[in-house]
Amino acid sequence: MKPPPAPSAVTYSVTIDVGRCTNCGLCVAFCPVEVFEAQGAGPTPAASRPELCWGCETCVGQCPSGAVHVALNGGGDPFVNREKAAPLPEEERALYREWAGVLKEVLGLRWSPVAVSLIPAGDPLPDVPVPSERLRYCQSLMAARRGRSLMMPANRHACPDGTAILGLTDLPPKLASGELYKLFRKLDSVEAARTMVRERPHLEPRTIDATVVAPLAEAACTPQVVAVIAQPEQVMWLCMSAAYYTGHRFDFHASGYNAQCVETTLIPYTSGEPNISFGCYGCRASSDVSDDLMFMGIPASLMPTVVRGLRELGAKAIPQSRNKIYLPPLM
Numbered sequence: 001m002k003p004p005p006a007p008s009a010v011t012y013s014v015t016i017d018v019g020r021c022t023n024c025g026l027c028v029a030f031c032p033v034e035v036f037e038a039q040g041a042g043p044t045p046a047a048s049r050p051e052l053c054w055g056c057e058t059c060v061g062q063c064p065s066g067a068v069h070v071a072l073n074g075g076g077d078p079f080v081n082r083e084k085a086a087p088l089p090e091e092e093r094a095l096y097r098e099w100a101g102v103l104k105e106v107l108g109l110r111w112s113p114v115a116v117s118l119i120p121a122g123d124p125l126p127d128v129p130v131p132s133e134r135l136r137y138c139q140s141l142m143a144a145r146r147g148r149s150l151m152m153p154a155n156r157h158a159c160p161d162g163t164a165i166l167g168l169t170d171l172p173p174k175l176a177s178g179e180l181y182k183l184f185r186k187l188d189s190v191e192a193a194r195t196m197v198r199e200r201p202h203l204e205p206r207t208i209d210a211t212v213v214a215p216l217a218e219a220a221c222t223p224q225v226v227a228v229i230a231q232p233e234q235v236m237w238l239c240m241s242a243a244y245y246t247g248h249r250f251d252f253h254a255s256g257y258n259a260q261c262v263e264t265t266l267i268p269y270t271s272g273e274p275n276i277s278f279g280c281y282g283c284r285a286s287s288d289v290s291d292d293l294m295f296m297g298i299p300a301s302l303m304p305t306v307v308r309g310l311r312e313l314g315a316k317a318i319p320q321s322r323n324k325i326y327l328p329p330l331m
């Protein structure tokens with residue numbers, strides 16, 4: 001039996017409406033952290049370990065009868081008495097505002113670029129609000145593109161997969177074994193799922209204390225990655241901006257699995273190279289991102305080059321291309 005979460009964790013009440021339940025067992029099978037157990041001859045599902053619930057709502061989504069209910073109880077401040085980081089100097093804030101302005105203006109981005117920071121274990125914390133609910137990491141990115149700033153320790157994350165990948169927790173056994181990906185029919189076999197898990201990068205467990213996301217123009221701590229949610233044409237110009245002074249071609253790493261945690265964040269974070277992502281099942285199923293958008297993660301160290309290159313491209317190449325200057329006249 002796993003230990004109960006820290007007192008400051010957000011907790012949930014999990015109930016099953018026995019009048020609706022058909023004892024199909026899907027809630028037991030799909031819960032990634034084993035909140036449910038099958039009891040008796042039925043067998044009948046029981047939410048016997050609600051203190052382990054992450055609020056991911058997988059059980060709610062998978063129950064064919066609408067019998068499972070997950071209700072937020074709330075939680076205290078997980079960072080009481082923790083050392084706070086000094087505010088960013090105005091000069092640095094101004095730089096991030098400038099980057100955001102150039103990206104939005106030259107590309108015509110609808111959504112704010114997002115500053116992403118992974119706070120190493122034990123480091124002082126920026127002055128960023130901790131949400132009162134649990135969110136998936138991809139949901140937090142989508143909220144930040146709309147203007148929200150969020151700092152999320154492990155007990156504010158709702159996706160056990162992304163939380164482990166980003167180094168906040170261990171990967172739960174049902175995910176590590178590949179069993180759950182096969183149940184979701186996201187991969188053909190448990191073996192294929194294990195390969196996917198083995199080949200995807202991840203940080204060591206508990207090396208990161210919190211993820212922080214914010215609109216780039218309002219970043220309260222130094223970002224390691226800038227995430228852009230944009231149309232393919234806009235991402236194309238970002239790629240060209242990154243290569244503008246070198247002609248360098250990029251070996252992008254995209255699979256459709258674990259888009260925002262692995263592809264948009266972790267790969268730029270660890271490699272120092274930009275990366276693109278088409279999104280994944282989880283982020284498309286749990287956020288309002290539209291089907292015509294994709295994602296790019298740019299290491300913050302590369303942003304001065306990208307911004308300079310984008311300004312150059314914006315002077316001629318981008319407007320000419322958008323004006324379709326080589327389009328033959330239509331008969």
Ligand code: SF4
Pocket residue numbers: 012014030031032033034035036052053054055056057058059060070
């Ligand atoms: S919300 Fe997620 S963690 Fe909680 S019981 Fe349902 S499947 Fe399990």
Ligand code: SF4
Pocket residue numbers: 016020021022023024025026027028045062063064065066067068
């Ligand atoms: S998934 Fe729904 S119907 Fe099936 S056992 Fe769980 S609560 Fe009952």
